[in-house]
Amino acid sequence: MNKRWIVIGMTCLSLLFVQLGQASAAVANRIQAAGQQMYETVLSSTDTALSGVVASRQFFFQTESYWNVGEVKINLDYKASPLTRGEQSSVTLVMNGTKFHSFRPAVSDAVKQRLTVTVPSELIVKGSNTLTVEGYIVTNLENQICVPVEKRDNWLQLRQTSSVEVSYRSEALTGSINDFNRHFVGRDTIKASLGAIAVPSKSEPAELEAAVHALSGFAKANSLKEKAIPMHTWDTAALKEKQAIVAIGLYDHLPSDVRSAIGNEDLSSTALIQVITLDRQPTLVVTSQNPDVLVKAGRLLANQEMVGQLDANRKLVDANTNVDTPDVTVNRNVTLTETGDRLTGWMHQEKTYFVSLPANRSIADASKVSLDLRYAKNLDFHRSLVTVLINNTPIGSKKLTSELANGDTLSLPIPKNLEVTGNFSVTVAFDLELENVTCVRPQDQMPWAYITKDSLLQLNTKDKTDLLFNNYPNPFLRDGGYNQVAVVMPQVKDSYTYLALSNLFNLLGQYAEGNTGDVKFYEDSEAAKALKERNIIAIGSYHNNKIFQDPKLKLYFQYDSKGDGFISNEKMSIDTDYGKRMGTLQLLDSPYEAGHGLLAVTGASSEYYYLASKLLASENTKWKVYGDGVATDKDGNIHAYRFKKQTEQEAASVLDDVLERGDVLGFMVAAVLVMLLVLVALILMIRKYRKKRGAGDETESK
Template sequence: MKRLLLITSVCLSLLVPQMALAAEAADGSAPLVKNYGTVLSDTSLSGGFTSTEQFFRVEDYWKVDSVMLQLDYKTSTLTQTERSSVTLLINGSPFHSFRMTVGDADMQRLNVTVPAALIVPGVNTLSIQGHLETTVPNPNLVCLPTTNRDNWLHILDSSAINVKHSNEAMKNSIRDFNRHFIGADTTNDGLNAVAVSEKGHPAELEAAVYALSGLAKASPVKDKVIPLVPYSEETLKGKQAVVAIALYDNLSPSLKPLLSRSDVQDKALIQLVRLADQPTLVITSSDPGLLIKAGRLVANQSLLGQLDADTKVVDSTTEVATPQVDVSRNVTLTEAGDKLTGALHREKTYFIALPGNRSIADASKLSLDFRYARNLDFSRSMVTVLIDKTPIGSKKLSTELANGDHMEMTIPKDLNISGNFSVTVAFDLELEDAGCIDTQDQMPWAFIDKKSMLQLNTKDRAELLLNNYPYPLLRDGSYNQVAVVLPKERESYTYATLTNLFNLLGQYAQTNTGEVRFFDDAVSADNLKARQVIAIGSYRDNKIIRDNNDKLYFKYDPNGGGFVSNEKMSIDADYGKRIGTLQLIDSPYEAGSGLLAVTGSGAEYTYLASKMLAGEGTLWKVFGDGVVADKDGNVQAFRFKKQAEPEGPSTIGNILERRDVLGFMVAVILVIVLVLLSLILMVRKYRKKRGKEQ
């Protein structure tokens, strides 16, 4: 008995401080201090004067205590340390300079504190500017020869920025709950979740994936998923922000007493409540259609950010739709103009959002307006434009056009750009006798004017290949009449598979107006017509996969225990039971539609297949129309569909997509009509005149 009491007292002594800390954090007297780290990307710098930019995020509800930069780097062993230096800037303000350490070690490390006063809410820019010299000064030479071959500095991906902060207490508003829910720290630490009732009614799942799509798109953390889980104490343990979606009859008994109203027959209720100090946004209705509509509202981040109250009632008249995506449009590169300063190579990159199924069409143009300093060596200075790092045109700078230069170029057809892409404007600002003068920080300079414009014409990429993913599931930024067929038995792996699929699809979805319907595996063929089908599960627990086994590229054995060999891959019988596959085939229910089978011999391997479609970091491995993955991380992609013969472009289709050409054609037709009408009137007048003369 004494031994038991001793063990109990020791356990209590360990628990009490933790309970006290949790209580302090809950009552706001002593906010919990947290650390959030951002890993810098691996970057190589070269040249005498060089720079790069890295970005990290600070949420607007953080109270920043301190910021620490750990910079790991390598530099050329020829670097003249007394003549070379690196300057660090935050949001354009310098805060630290140092001379590189050159030695035999593979890596050098610098730890430096970043002034918290320079940090702003949102995206912060860390600039690393290097002045690198490897030439030994020669007193007999007035000017040193310049060479860039040996001047290099390598920033390693073990570098990181660590922000020490505490969080402001969450306010009692839907808007504030939303910013905490999608916050970088919340998602990165796995502290949020979207939950449906354990019964998993199709309307609940549909509303949940709409909400999840909008939240995943708004979250700044793209390499971590927001989990979709069944609502239970176990699945939500430790979560600090929960979106709970359920029909009113299926709503957890612990949540119902916290709601302000129960008359939800012809309304949906979105209300922020606290259950055991767990902030929960409850979305409920007795009407499945209104529950789905409320889920679409949560997907509309613009509307959600306007809700300062803790309750929102949705009825049949509530507007929740996001604006439609204009896939062929004029895109302004910069709202206010961008200035680049300093000699030699300087560049600015702009990121252009485009639905994954759209590619750049003929006659897309870039119009660039810019100006620059007059103190350049114009025999060597130029501007170059790159699309996804591929140069598409250059122009030599001149003193006559320094105050207002212009460049217009057509985007080449052979770039084969689809989905999001980048436009880089790179200036090479060369100075005369650069090796003999001391350049200033703001000299020379170039300025990209806000009139710079990208005329973007796009066309569909409608081939059923995973290269074009998320097509056919999304089209022009909206869900494309998707039907999700779930296995007969749902378990944690089923929800984890849905989590993976709809986190990435949500990042691509630009509107909340598409449709995703959920069915069990007994669904009739009529319900799958004119839909893009996602079939999840194994041969044994999903009838859709079982019925279409003969159409799959990787087929199951007659017992459905595992995959068998085909013309592309030899598969051992035991190995076939331990792999997951993604297979995009023509839908057997509607010509022109697709069926994506996310399948494996068990739920664990189905989930393994879905991990390949969970984020951009793995999507590059997915191409063709049949992909195999195993537990060892091996991924093999194959193309089974035959290569289609290239079709000539449709003249009428091209004209309809080109607004400028369409306008010109309309004007020409109107002129022709007017000319013909004038001729007809003249002929009639002439005939009448002759008739009178006779």
């Protein structure tokens, strides 16, 4: 009997070991499979057309510095003109200036054709890569000799589903602060929502201030601007799914396992920034026992240039540590290209330059584009010209001439009605036409045009002060820094509250150019005196944030008498139940001091004011918001209105424009001085004439 049980036991054990071995092998396979990852980048958010016989378009994609790139595939979805001559037409793919593949475009009635091609790995660089699609689409009949080459039936449509697939292995974390930072803001981490900022569940103002400064730096470095970096509390279950966490808090408020990992250190006058690992979760801890120094450590993380220099696993910050970014200056003369740019090829060729401008400033009168050019002499000068576009809107053109080919200039004023605010693009487009080209096949390097390094923008700017979402983030940012911002938080803060806060500062952080601006957090019980001279962001509902109960605050979307939901106003009829299921954004004049603004992010519950905050989380959603009052719901309905009455331009604004224009002010001062000199000269001449006349009268009387 005993032998029988021994045999049965041995059999069971052997089966168990087999199963364990199979399970281990499966786990090993899964880990190995997870090592090789794939990241897909869509080339364009819209369909792109290549029109004409010869045309090209550039697309960009990024590889991270910590990726070991393996295979790169181009998935090109296209549709060619049904009239395309397949044997004469071709499309060439160019990676970072090197041609690597050509094909004959297929002609079909299908919505699109797909071409998948592998890019040679040696052509891929770390960082930004440029894919150029060059099309040569011929629709002429073979027996025709000389026919017009530029026809509207020569086109190739590149679909928005075209993409680049990058297979890679991610390098392991080295443990340094800068390495953690580059992984935390990496495209793969952000796209998969694998990173988060963690704060204590009952956060104090200094902890939230440090957190939003750090978040601003990460948001600025985040290349996927449409994806927000979330903020959670330590007790949130969502943190368990993250692969990189930034933990910010006063030392006594940190979880015990975090305090144990960083050790027992005197942080009464210093802040510690240290990389640790908790339960296989890489974590960047930012802590101090001193609230002011903790905020300074948060400002250091907002200085991404400095963070990139921290190659150790820990950094101590004290009151004397300089963490400030350089002051943001608005240059009046902006150089378009440092070394000069050459454009080659037939027909339409263009070069685009991106110009940074603080989000609160717009282009004012007398701004202009001044180009210094050279171009080939073999052009058809009856049809060749250069055009300048601002944000893809043409502002003027000039015909090219043979006499000025070796040194031409073009100066164009920027029209005021463009209303350019914040960052913008300048495109210089050449139409390089050749004579008798219907019978000649042009070469790749001819014709050509050259934009010299002496080309520049002469910018005059002014503040955008109207409290409208069209001008957002005004008034909360000024010249690249936070502009005396006060954030009034609700009494009860749940996960939606922290997500709403992170939504707002993800977009504000993208606009922020420096870390020296001022952000303060207040409880809703703070006296109105504390909110004077500040631009206010109020988050919450009628019941959990007393600021919305203040009779001085004149909301456009007002709550009912019980504060349970919104009621109808002059712009929108609101059902009683619907008013309890909507969130609002309202940009108002501050009730505490004139000249300042208040952004109300409010709804009947936290779920709905979080819903409203998502409209100001990225540029992808901000374009849906305009006017000064916006309502939204779970179904994605957005109702935007302007409640403030439109006023005429005040006369004082003319004086403001003159005072901002240094050249005009200098001219006026010089003109006044000249007039004074002329007046003094006239007075002296009159006095001299009178003296001579008086002397003459005395002689005659004698």
